[in-house]
Amino acid sequence: MSTAVITDSTATLPATVVAEHGIRVVPLQLVIDGGERIEGDGVDPSVVIEALRRKAEINTSRPAPTTFLRAYEQAAKGGATEIVSVHISGGLSGTVEAARAAADEAPVPVRVVDSRLVGMGLGFAVIAAARDAAAGRSVDEVVERVERRCGGSSVRLVVHSLDRLHRGGRIGGARALLGSALAIKPVLHMVDGHVEPLERVRTAGRAIARLQELTVAECEALPEWADGVEVGVHHVDAATRAEPLAAALSERIAGPVELSPMSAVIGAHVGLGTIGVVVSPRPRD
Structure with a gap:
């Protein structure tokens, strides 16, 4: 049995990683x-950053089920007898719905997993699933481990403004913060696949400090099934704040910290100045 792993472009995986693991x-x-425009086809985060700066009209859309079906067919032609398809939260995108529709028509069995995450929260889980598949784990084991990892992961965000999330309809419970004083910087997090408010602080600097504090605390209290942790720091045109945060976290936690821009699609919804931190526990072997 050969299990292929498929994801979507919001996983923020570098091309070298995709090639290395056959994702x-x-x-x-x-x-x-x-x-x-197609994300990844000449469209990287810099394209969206430029568009956001000039206040262009930006919308996003899920892949069509036929696009997923072609990917599943290509995987089958490449020798896959089963497929694990792991995607951005269904609470933020119809991508999972499109994947499930295509799975019904696929030439081999497809297990579709709603990560309920974004960015490297999804990306770390996908890489781990590819490694598990390559190691010969059964498709049931691959799915169980990826679901456990996704369920134990966290995503926290500090946004400069709630405007982009509000326009795109991805604001979730954070809608309650609309109209807050401009000095208030909301710290948001993903809850059951939706964006929800976590805290409100007075300055951007304090919000970043809270991201660091919350991340370190979580990494020091991992679930018993975890064997270490991986952390990702994302940003949208905010490298001057994200880089020191990543460096500070690297000094305080026992695990790698990956720094990268947010994907173009996610950046379009959260807006300029956003910083996000992902914590992803690794299941024990």
Whole structure:
């Protein structure tokens, strides 16, 4: 039995990692000032940053089920007898729904997993699933371990403004913060696949400090099934704040810290100045 692992472009995986682990990536789409673009096909985070700076109209859309079906067919032609397809939270995107529709028509069995995460929260889980598949674990084991990892992971965000989330309808319970004083910087987190408010602080500097405090505390209290942790720091045109945060976390936690821009699609929804931190516990072998 050969298990292929498929994800989508919001997993924020570098091309070298995708190639190394044989992961197939289905891209989401952006529409910038009426022109349709494919994430990853000449569209990287810098494209969205430029568009956000000039206040362009930006929308995003899920892949079509036929796009997923082609990916599943290609995996089967490449020798896969089973597929694990892991994707961005269904609470934020219809991507999982499209994957499930395509799975019904796929030439081999497909297990679709809603990560209920974004960014490297999804990416770390996908890499681990690919490693498990390559190690010969059964598809049931791959799915159980990826679901456990996703369920134990966290995503926290500090956004400069709630405007982009509000426009895109991805604001969840953070809607309650709309209209707050401009000095208030919301710390948000993912809860059951949705964006919810966690805390409100007075300055951007304090918000970043809280991200660090919360991340370190979580890494020091991992679940008993975990064997270490991986941490990711994302940003949208905010390297001057994200880089010191990543460096500080590297000194305080026992595990790697990956620093990368947010994917173009996620950046379009959270806006300029956003910083995110992902904590992803590794299940024991």
